Amino acid sequence: MPNTIPLGEIAHARSGDKGNHANVGVIAWTDAGYEYLGRVLTESRVAEFFLPLRPKQVQRYELPGIRGYNFMLSDVLGGGASRSLRIDSQGKTLGVAILGMEVPAPPNVAEMLRP
Amino acid sequence: MSRVLRIGNGAGFWGDNLDAPRLLAEAGRLDYLTLEYLAELTLSILAHLKSRNPEAGFVTDVPVVLSSLLPMLQAQPQLKVVTNGGGMNPTACARAVSSLLAAAGLGDCRVAAVSGDDILPRLDELQAAGECLQHFDTGQPLGDLRGQLASANVYLGAGGIREALGQGARIVITGRVADASLTLGPVLHEFGWSDNDWPKLAAASVAGHLIECGAQATGGMYSAWDASQPLGNVGYPIVEIDAEGHVTITKPSGTDGAVTPDTVAEQLIYEIGDPQHYLTPDVDVDFSQVRLTQTGPDRVEVSGAAGTPAPPTYKVSMAYRDGYMATGTLVIYGPNATQRARQCGEMLLQRVRRAGHVLARTNIECLGSGQVVPGIAPLVDPPEVVLRVTVHDPSKAAVERFTREFAPLVTSGLSGVTGYTGPRAKPWPVLAYWPTTIHRDRVQAVVDVKPASEWLK
The missing domain is CATH 3.30.70 (Alpha-Beta Plaits)
Known part of the structure; x- marks a missing residue:
């Protein structure tokens, strides 16, 4: 039995740009998942995951009304929409990327899956 | 039961699907159709076009879309259109649209151009008055980049749109205004809210944010891509809002996509920073306690937005070569x-x-x-x-x-x-x-409302 699961089993996400910064919004499918993400999806864990993009700072904000965490990743877009040399100059795919992050499998994972 | 206003958004950026506004207006039973065209740097491209042709500089999708909307404007007397597609040249856009209206027998239709956002010609005066125009994120001074600037536009609020509608405009064409203000303007006009009724301004601004990117609220880009399919004929989003500020997001029946708390939540969190301070020129909105509740098929109620006074500065979007x-x-x-x-x-x-x-x-x-x-x-x-x-x-x-x-x-x-x-x-x-800010009292919306036939004179 694997002891990790991809984040995408218990959450959905969307990302976008603000100048050279990206925001990655992660939304738990259930209340149990939101509570769990609060513990495992820390600023330092997200910063570590996106380390290859060299974020200057990662800040986490809470949206309990929608079971969401919003992560602001500073200076990760290689100059932003018009200056970035990357195909994804606006960080559109970072939301999909974070759903591939492996997190420890919680014992009550069944309560966190997409209904 | 108070009157419910229906506002649909048929475009989320310049280049969005050209049929979406027409399909939304045909099936949406709309009071207002909004069309949002200006990304962070769109105005610098439009500035370049205007420098080569003084009658250019607006979003060229606007006359194309307006042309497709003429039958609805004829058949639906309540329907009004509000767009920021005027870009760098709202008056030229108003003239282009007016010629289409006049040719369709709608010469009496009142068209508004809302400008005042372009501060590039005023930079000397503004810098002399103490505006430093330093980079919003880094604090770096503008310095030598001043000579490289291609555009500088203030994000104006809902006030100019409200004023234009108050003067009887049926088509409102603006330059840079905040995306959420495209929705708030009509609401302020219809319900006569005071511009310091923060909770209501917040509710309407959240609604505006939820529809500003078109189909991103109705199943487009949704993570659970198997759950919102098919999307070929995706319905664009509609806000229903009443005089108390109750908000529901929906879409025309019979269209593809999905409006659920999950599809709407992804748009709520899209391109925001601190959810407790979603700043617009109209209000400082707190998204953090917003709740989304399914109240029917493809109907989601949005509640819990809070608002406090808008900041004393306007955001300015500048671009340099x-x-x-x-x-x-x-x-x-x-x-x-x-x-x-x-x-x-x-x-x-x-x-x-x-x-x-x-x-x-x-x-x-x-x-x-x-x-x-x-x-x-x-x-x-x-x-x-x-x-x-x-x-x-x-x-x-x-x-x-x-x-x-x-x-x-x-x-x-x-x-x-x-x-x-x-x-x-x-x-x-x-x-x-180059994002920056300036004090609010430095700029004012300039509103010009005339019948289409007069715009052509």
């Missing part, structure tokens, strides 16, 4: 495609150096091997990859030379190279982003 970029692609097929693609990319850049050009910034991507988000996914070696090389340099000649080096790889590169047909890549001028 920053050299040239170009990008080109080739396809490499066969074993070790990724490795060979990278070698082709390096070879190409070596030949640009041999020609005497040292490019300031270069990037080689082997798409297909897991490099879209570099360093995140484990790299794989697929049977074929797309080689994409992108460069940025102050010299147009250097970038031009770079674009010539793709085709030679077909004979002087590695085996398995193809995909070189089609036009050669072209350098484009880079317009870089």
Whole structure:
């Protein structure tokens, strides 16, 4: 039995740009998942995951009304929409990327899956 | 039960689906159709177009879309249109739209141009008055970049739109206004809320944020992509709002996509920073306690937004000229495609150096091997990859030379190279982003409302 699961089993996400910064919004499918993400999806864990993009700072904000965490990743877009040399100059795919992050499998994972 | 206003958004950016506004107006039973066209840097492109032709500088989709809306404007007397597609030239856009209206027998229809957002011609005066225009994020002073500026536009609020509607406008064409203000303006006009009724302003601004990106609220881009399919005939979003500020998001019945708390939540969180301070020129909105509740098929109630007074400054979006970029692609097929693609990319850049050009910034991507988000996914070696090389340099000649080096790889590169047909890549001028702020009392919306027939005089 694997002891990790991809984040995408218990959450959905969307990302976008603000100048050279990206925001990655992660939304738990259930209340149990939101509570769990609060513990495992820390600023330092997200910063570590996106380390290859060299974020200057990662800040986490809470949206309990929608079971969401919003992560602001500073200076990760290689100059932003018009200056970035990357195909994804606006960080559109970072939301999909974070759903591939492996997190420890919680014992009550069944309560966190997409209904 | 108080009156419910229906506001639909048929465009989320310049280049969005051209049929969406018409389909939404046909089926949406709308009071207002909004059309949002201005991304962070769109105005700098429009400024460039206006510099070459004084009657250009607005979003060219606007007359195309308005033309498709003429039958609805004739058949639905309540329908009004509010768009920021006036870009750098709202009055020229008003004239272009007016000529379509007049030709369709709608010459009496009142058209508004809302401007005042363009502060580029006023920068001397504003700097003399103490506005530093430093970079919003880094605090860096504008300094020498001042001479490179291509555009400088204030994000205006809902006030100008409200005023235009108050003067009987049926079509409102603005320059830069905050996206959420496109929705708040009509609501303020219809319900007569005072502009310091913060909870209601917050509710309508959240509604505006939820519909500003079109189908992103109705199943487009949804993570659980299997759950919102099909999307071919996706319905664009509609806000229902009443005089108390109760908000429901929905879409025309019989369309594709989905409106659920999950599809709407993804749009709520899209491109926001601190959810407790979603700043618009109208109100400082707190999204953090917003709740989404399914109240029927494709109907989601939005509650819990809180609001406090807007900040004393307006956000300003400026763009400065920053050299040239170009990008080109080739396809490499066969074993070790990724490795060979990278070698082709390096070879190409070596030949640009041999020609005497040292490019300031270069990037080689082997798409297909897991490099879209570099360093995140484990790299794989697929049977074929797309080689994409992108460069940025102050010299147009250097970038031009770079674009010539793709085709030679077909004979002087590695085996398995193809995909070189089609036009050669072209350098484009880079317009870089410089966000800043200025004090609110420095700018005021300029509202001009006339019947279409008079705009043509």
